[in-house]
Amino acid sequence: MNNILTDRHNRKHTYLRISLTERCNLRCTYCMPEGGVALSPKSHIMSFDEIYTIAKTFADNGVTKIRLTGGEPLIRKDITVLLKKLASLPVELAITTNAVSVDRFIDTFKAYGIQNINVSLDSLDADKFKQITRRNYFDKVYYNILLLVKNGFNVKLNAVLIKGFNDNEIIDFINLTKKLAINIRFIEFMPFDGNKWDMKKMVSYNEIMNVVNTSFSEDKVNRIQDAPNDTSKNYKIEGYRGSFAIISSVTNPFCDSCNRLRLTANGQIKNCLFSAKESDLLTPLREGKAIEPIIQNAIKTKLKIRGGMDTIEKLQKPELHTKNRNMTTIGG
Numbered sequence: 228m229n230n231i232l233t234d235r236h237n238r239k240h241t242y243l244r245i246s247l248t249e250r251c252n253l254r255c256t257y258c259m260p261e262g263g264v265a266l267s268p269k270s271h272i273m274s275f276d277e278i279y280t281i282a283k284t285f286a287d288n289g290v291t292k293i294r295l296t297g298g299e300p301l302i303r304k305d306i307t308v309l310l311k312k313l314a315s316l317p318v319e320l321a322i323t324t325n326a327v328s329v330d331r332f333i334d335t336f337k338a339y340g341i342q343n344i345n346v347s348l349d350s351l352d353a354d355k356f357k358q359i360t361r362r363n364y365f366d367k368v369y370y371n372i373l374l375l376v377k378n379g380f381n382v383k384l385n386a387v388l389i390k391g392f393n394d395n396e397i398i399d400f401i402n403l404t405k406k407l408a409i410n411i412r413f414i415e416f417m418p419f420d421g422n423k424w425d426m427k428k429m430v431s432y433n434e435i436m437n438v439v440n441t442s443f444s445e446d447k448v449n450r451i452q453d454a455p456n457d458t459s460k461n462y463k464i465e466g467y468r469g470s471f472a473i474i475s476s477v478t479n480p481f482c483d484s485c486n487r488l489r490l491t492a493n494g495q496i497k498n499c500l501f502s503a504k505e506s507d508l509l510t511p512l513r514e515g516k517a518i519e520p521i522i523q524n525a526i527k528t529k530l531k532i533r534g535g536m537d538t539i540e541k542l543q544k545p546e547l548h549t550k551n552r553n554m555t556t557i558g559g
């Protein structure tokens with residue numbers, strides 16, 4: 228591992244999340260602002276060759292995992308061409324999708340060794356699904372999740388909990404893991420530009436565990452080993468096939484072991500999900516210039532916690548959120 232991916236806090240960045248598109252076929256209220264997002268001009272979006280070149284630069288310097296995100300990555304035209312290119316790199320290739328069209332990619336994923344699939348699903352209720360995504364695709368998404376499990380993929384379901392909306396489904400989600408060998412991940416609602424975030428709407432780690440411990444006796448709730456650099460704290464109900472986890476970026480950040488970097492669809496490197504600071508890789512790449520020094524500088528300047536929002540007070544300053552992008556163009 229070359230040193231350009233190690234920051235001042237001695238965190239080695241081995242995991243690159245690449246947003247393939249700013250477009251999405253859903254309109255989730257906590258991600259996509261009401262009026263949609265101003266999309267970058269097509270010429271500003273990375274081509275497949277540019278994505279491959281940048282990804283290879285990171286892999287050559289020590290990145291071992293690449294996750295493809297969006298918007299919705301599977302709506303990027305001819306994505307199978309890119310998957311074939313990226314599958315030639317010595318990295319674990321993974322994808323985060325809303326699963327609306329995942330049934331069309333089962334064989335492609337198998338062909339290119341994509342095993343780990345994260346699916347965003349915030350409700351098990353079709354009406355609530357429609358309310359939060361502004362689209363009527365619940366049955367298709369649920370069917371496709373079962374299809375992924377049936378085909379042996381490692382499926383994680385990401386559910387952003389919002390108070391008074393889907394926090395009454397925590398146990399329903401956990402009970403899915405009784406028969407399904409999947410990992411349900413409850414995500415604390417986070418502040419991003421345009422998502423009307425309010426600390427009062429967020430369901431905290433402690434609140435989630437209170438619901439769990441009220442529904443299951445203590446001896447049935449097992450804390451299981453987290454993976455290295457894991458963003459989630461993992462649990463398993465005794466006798467259940469699957470597991471559940473909590474991603475507590477707001478109340479219990481996990482920045483100490485952060486190994487993540489993000490590349491936006493328009494070729495900007497973000498050293499932290501919460502940081503508004505970005506470094507342009509695409510323009511110098513197109514000018515034939517080296518991008519390693521830019522990558523190194525982006526990582527050397529990475530702040531320790533949440534892009535500088537290291538206290539709850541700072542996290543509640545809207546002026547800090549609006550400087551950052553909206554979630555759709557970051558890719559989670």
Ligand code: SF4
Pocket residue numbers: 476480481482485486487498499500501530531532533534
């Ligand atoms: S908030 Fe930033 S530093 Fe913390 S874990 Fe997320 S990406 Fe890493």
